Amino acid sequence: MTAPRQPPTVLFVDDDPDLREGIGESFELAGIAVQVFSSADLVLERVTRSLNGIIVTDIRMPGMDGASLMRSALEIDPALPVIVITGHGDVPMAVETMRDGAYDFIEKPFAMDRLLIACRRALEKRRLVLEVRALRDVLDQQKALAARLVGRSWAMERLRAEITALAGTDANVLIHGETGSGKEVVARALHDFSERAEKPFVAINCGALPADIIESELFGHEAGAFTGAARQRIGKIEHAAGGTVFLDEIESMPLDLQVKLLRTIEERRIERLGSNRSIGVDVRFVAATKEDLAAASASGRFRADLYYRLDVANLHIPPLRERRDDIPLLFFHLAREARARYRREIPEMTPEMEARLLAHDWPGNVRELRNVADRFVLGLYRIAEDAPRPREAPGMDERSLAERVDDFERAQIRAELKRSEGRLKPVYERLQISRKGLYDKMRRLGIEGAEG
Ligand SMILES: Nc1ncnc2c1ncn2[C@@H]1O[C@H](COP(=O)(O)OP(=O)(O)OP(=O)(O)O)[C@@H](O)[C@H]1O
Ligand SMILES: [Mg+2]
Known part of the structure; x- marks a missing residue:
């Protein structure tokens, strides 16, 4: 390393x-x-x-x-x-x-x-x-990472292993995931578990600012470079010296800036606006996107050459609905954080609420779950009016009857599995079905844990 x-x-x-x-x-x-x-x-x-x-x-x-x-x-x-x-x-x-x-x-x-x-x-x-x-260090690191990037699903285990493997390298990393899925958590972990940890982690949101502002934010400018540039300004890339630059929402970076960024990433050099002196920069680039950048670059909305540069390593964070096994653990992790923040006790969880948490689609992913955990700890969560309902479309439920029955069954089985801490025997006994019947349902409904 x-x-x-x-x-x-x-x-x-x-x-x-x-x-x-x-x-x-x-x-x-x-x-x-x-x-x-x-x-x-x-x-x-x-x-x-x-x-x-x-x-x-x-x-x-x-x-x-x-x-x-x-x-x-x-x-x-x-x-x-x-x-x-x-x-x-x-x-x-x-x-x-x-x-x-x-x-x-x-x-x-x-x-x-x-x-x-x-x-x-x-x-x-x-x-x-x-x-x-060295082995013990790796284990300690895994533990520290698991405390920060919570989740016990196979996808999360793999993500943590990938982060550990990549953290020590300077490879550019592209993080892909829906809103609220944890892209920033992953980017910070890549930084904090690297040898750059003592140096700055500098995030810039490429979607939140107009193009010319992003440009001077990233690269800095000399005094008088443009109207309004009264004084020299050091850009974020320079400011991150020795550390990590996190390019958030890279998909919304304007095309002409993409060219400039590409050159910076390739050459590890920048020029401040209004200057033609190039300055070497030792930074690592981590970018995040909600969009599929491969598709965006195929259709010309994103420069393919920049995409390939950023995508040296690719970390995909699946949406929460595709890793429902993480929901209970994450919920209690977030509830514990909320307890510390609000100095409240964590209320008793009812089976209905749990079933709903497991069955909900979580379009806002972990951030949405975090809001629910906050409300729960604050005592504001009311099953009747508040709880996220399974795949609730505004106004109307568009699922077929079969889908609704499946969702209901899935939620019930998951809740029972949780109650029995993953042991199958108590589950099929309580649900009064055969062992094989439970196996078959779990397989059909895509519930993990059918091996035990
Ligand atoms: N695996 C996880 N373990 C613990 N907390 C998590 C995890 N994933 C996300 N969070 C928490 O969920 C919230 C949203 O995460 P984050 O800001 O990283 O998402 P994001 O993908 O960057 O969202 P956006 O697309 O809106 O930028 C944060 O409060 C974060 O701490
Ligand atoms: Mg983010």
Whole structure:
């Protein structure tokens, strides 16, 4: 992800120049990367928790001695192997360093082979420690992401895995999803879980502003670039230096600006309006669209070349109605947030309400669900008049009788599944149908979980 990876390295410190030279050669012949140092503090500067290497140190040295080096290094990372070289007959000191956490000690004069074997073992131990830590980091990251991008549907699991995989790269990402489906949440996660996290995340809504304003917002301008440009202004792309630019509603960006944006993305350079000096910018571009940009570019409403540039990686967020499994978890997550915001308790949920939440079509997606959760916590949710009704068209329900029956059945089964925490037995018993009957219905109605 970052700089090219260094091979596992032995950091060797000894004040004796002859020994340093001999050691360097022996390690090279043995195929082990080594860096030699003349004093302990130079080694200590290199020690981090992610150090891909081990320390071999002489014990008696002018300045910081080997035992102090070892103790300081172990304070930074207690799992770092330190091999200590002691003078002949210095057994008490060897014992003491072992007690303080040395990985091994070697008595002078020593056979080179003995040192090489100890180093190989220590390097292998280090490799395992770093590997376990990397795995744990990934798990922690997954947990943090799942707390932010809530959902247990397969689609959400996949989305989170894709975000984790993409966050560490600088690939341009295009996020596609209906209104309120979580595009901004995804864009921020891409930024916050990347190495750019400490740098700015700058969002610009390409649909909300007139073309000329977007242009100067994005690229900035020099004083006098146009009427009204009294002072120089740094644009959002420049402002995001080192971070992420989020181009929201990219589908509504005017065509002539698209050309300019394309050039910026390709060259990673901008020119402020009214200037012809080009400035290099280190930013990552994440764009979001409600529209199918492939179709928009096929029909000429969006530049195909820009579309391909942005679409290096594509994250699709399915609408909530296509991942109904997420509704209960999301609802309670949003209700808990509302509880914190309004300092109210979460009221008891009735089965009817739950069935309605599950059956509703959610054209406003998670944002709409969030509004319902807010109203619910505020005690404003009344089933009779308020609750979103299944696929309610204004005025008239256009579903056939069969569709209405299906929707009703689906909602009932989902509510029972929720009650039984996904176990099927209580569900078919309560509904007084056979196990097979339940399976068949779940499959026909597209309810997930029919495998258990
Ligand atoms: N998976 C999720 N987990 C938790 N909260 C979510 C999730 N998805 C969306 N939200 C919340 O729903 C609301 C809408 O999300 P967001 O603003 O990201 O949607 P959007 O796709 O950018 O909407 P728009 O198309 O209107 O710009 C926000 O309050 C957001 O925090
Ligand atoms: Mg948005």
